[in-house]
Amino acid sequence: MAPTQGPRAPLEFGGPLGAAALLLLLPATMFHLLLAARSGPARLLGPPASLPGLEVLWSPRALLLWLAWLGLQAALYLLPARKVAEGQELKDKSRLRYPINGFQALVLTALLVGLGMSAGLPLGALPEMLLPLAFVATLTAFIFSLFLYMKAQVAPVSALAPGGNSGNPIYDFFLGRELNPRICFFDFKYFCELRPGLIGWVLINLALLMKEAELRGSPSLAMWLVNGFQLLYVGDALWHEEAVLTTMDITHDGFGFMLAFGDMAWVPFTYSLQAQFLLHHPQPLGLPMASVICLINATGYYIFRGANSQKNTFRKNPSDPRVAATGRKLLVSGWWGMVRHPNYLGDLIMALAWSLPCGVSHLLPYFYLLYFTALLVHREARDERQCLQKYGLAWQEYCRRVPYRIMPYIY
Numbered sequence: 001m002a003p004t005q006g007p008r009a010p011l012e013f014g015g016p017l018g019a020a021a022l023l024l025l026l027p028a029t030m031f032h033l034l035l036a037a038r039s040g041p042a043r044l045l046g047p048p049a050s051l052p053g054l055e056v057l058w059s060p061r062a063l064l065l066w067l068a069w070l071g072l073q074a075a076l077y078l079l080p081a082r083k084v085a086e087g088q089e090l091k092d093k094s095r096l097r098y099p100i101n102g103f104q105a106l107v108l109t110a111l112l113v114g115l116g117m118s119a120g121l122p123l124g125a126l127p128e129m130l131l132p133l134a135f136v137a138t139l140t141a142f143i144f145s146l147f148l149y150m151k152a153q154v155a156p157v158s159a160l161a162p163g164g165n166s167g168n169p170i171y172d173f174f175l176g177r178e179l180n181p182r183i184c185f186f187d188f189k190y191f192c193e194l195r196p197g198l199i200g201w202v203l204i205n206l207a208l209l210m211k212e213a214e215l216r217g218s219p220s221l222a223m224w225l226v227n228g229f230q231l232l233y234v235g236d237a238l239w240h241e242e243a244v245l246t247t248m249d250i251t252h253d254g255f256g257f258m259l260a261f262g263d264m265a266w267v268p269f270t271y272s273l274q275a276q277f278l279l280h281h282p283q284p285l286g287l288p289m290a291s292v293i294c295l296i297n298a299t300g301y302y303i304f305r306g307a308n309s310q311k312n313t314f315r316k317n318p319s320d321p322r323v324a325a326t327g328r329k330l331l332v333s334g335w336w337g338m339v340r341h342p343n344y345l346g347d348l349i350m351a352l353a354w355s356l357p358c359g360v361s362h363l364l365p366y367f368y369l370l371y372f373t374a375l376l377v378h379r380e381a382r383d384e385r386q387c388l389q390k391y392g393l394a395w396q397e398y399c400r401r402v403p404y405r406i407m408p409y410i411y
């Protein structure tokens with residue numbers, strides 16, 4: 001029996017009480033958003049028009065569809081990859097290997113969906129199933145997190161994450177105990193982070209666009225923009241799949257309910273909120289305003305991609321001439337000389353561009369921007385603590401030279 005305690009880190013998310021609250025609050029918030037988007041008032045704040053009964057939430061058909069979706073994405077994950085990348089060095093000096101075939105999975109999924117639609121697949125019927133699908137996705141996240149928690153009980157201490165090993169079952173269940181839970185070559189965290197949720201997100205967006213075409217003859221310009229922007233975001237994530245291996249989730253966080261629910265339920269069902277809102281609340285959008293919104297999204301993407309690529313180049317090869325003129329361990333030039341998290345800034349600018357096509361009559365479509373700002377501010381603070389511990393004086397010098405965290409001259 002492996003010792004139950006791994007490395008201890010300071011409690012986060014409000015400790016056991018906060019984790020227990022989030023176990024309930026996160027799914028409740030997701031269902032509130034799903035209900036609000038389809039209601040007339042579309043109120044972000046205040047109770048939903050009506051609470052759905054179990055007969056609305058539970059659907060064996062939705063369960064079968066969800067399990068088939070997970071099975072398809074798992075099969076695509078196991079296909080031969082164009083490349084196998086090594087992750088960051090672990091505590092025992094080893095490196096895990098990861099298949100780089102996410103973009104291939106997106107393309108194959110698109111081909112299969114296209115073939116299905118040509119054979120009569122009613123993709124436009126998917127929006128009516130969002131509630132039961134979200135319900136089975138949440139159920140899956142709970143059950144899968146329980147499996148992960150039990151699996152971590154027999155994992156060696158070296159396999160445990162710094163965070164989710166407080167000894168409190170609720171906190172550890174939420175944060176996740178094991179850093180890289182796998183069965184053979186199948187890495188559960190890596191798979192969930194980029195496949196079923198992310199690809200499911202753009203599939204739900206497409207289904208909402210198809211439904212609008214059925215209802216109104218053609219998709220609105222606003223729906224096209226939201227679909228296009230978010231497909232760019234997901235396509236970029238999968239094209240640069242290897243970059244996820246240097247993100248905090250993969251290198252530092254255990255895999256528990258927070259990321260399992262986040263990846264499999266929160267991303268596909270709350271990140272598609274703008275498209276859900278537009279289906280039920282069509283918004284007029286002229287070409288001049290659409291052009292301005294496209295420029296905003298392009299600016300955000302330019303910063304986001306530029307900063308993430310610069311950091312990944314540096315991490316893979318610090319002597320690369322494109323980044324070599326920097327400090328030994330930390331990038332202090334380019335985007336990373338402007339603010340300490342330029343990638344967050346680009347991501348937030350894109351988040352604004354995703355909400356603007358929904359107009360300014362409702363706050364609901366701006367939920368993602370509000371949530372995401374809070375998430376990144378919290379994430380930045382977590383990262384600061386980790387980097388200060390990791391780099392010590394070098395990080396303090398970096399903070400002196402680059403005083404702003406995300407927004408130049410503001411924060």
Ligand SMILES: NC(=O)C1=CN([C@@H]2O[C@H](COP(=O)(O)OP(=O)(O)OC[C@H]3O[C@@H](n4cnc5c(N)ncnc54)[C@H](OP(=O)(O)O)[C@@H]3O)[C@@H](O)[C@H]2O)C=CC1
Binds near residue numbers: 247314
């Ligand atoms: N859409 C969404 O819901 C979300 C999107 N994201 C996006 O994911 C991307 C990755 O985010 P995240 O994983 O949080 O953070 P980062 O990709 O910024 O990774 C943080 C790590 O990068 C390294 N680092 C930080 N500063 C420097 C520097 N100056 N020079 C060299 N290395 C540095 C450190 O790790 P080390 O030293 O070990 O290399 C640090 O721990 C971001 O673009 C973010 O916007 C994130 C969360 C949610």
Ligand SMILES: CC(C)CCC[C@@H](C)[C@H]1CC=C2C3=C(CC[C@@]21C)[C@@]1(C)CC[C@H](O)C(C)(C)[C@@H]1CC3
Binds near residue numbers: 261262267
């Ligand atoms: C309060 C929430 C439920 C907490 C869960 C947060 C998760 C949804 C996010 C944590 C980090 C994420 C990343 C992406 C998606 C959202 C989650 C899982 C990401 C895959 C999006 C695409 C980007 O290009 C990326 C850099 C690959 C992102 C990595 C982090």
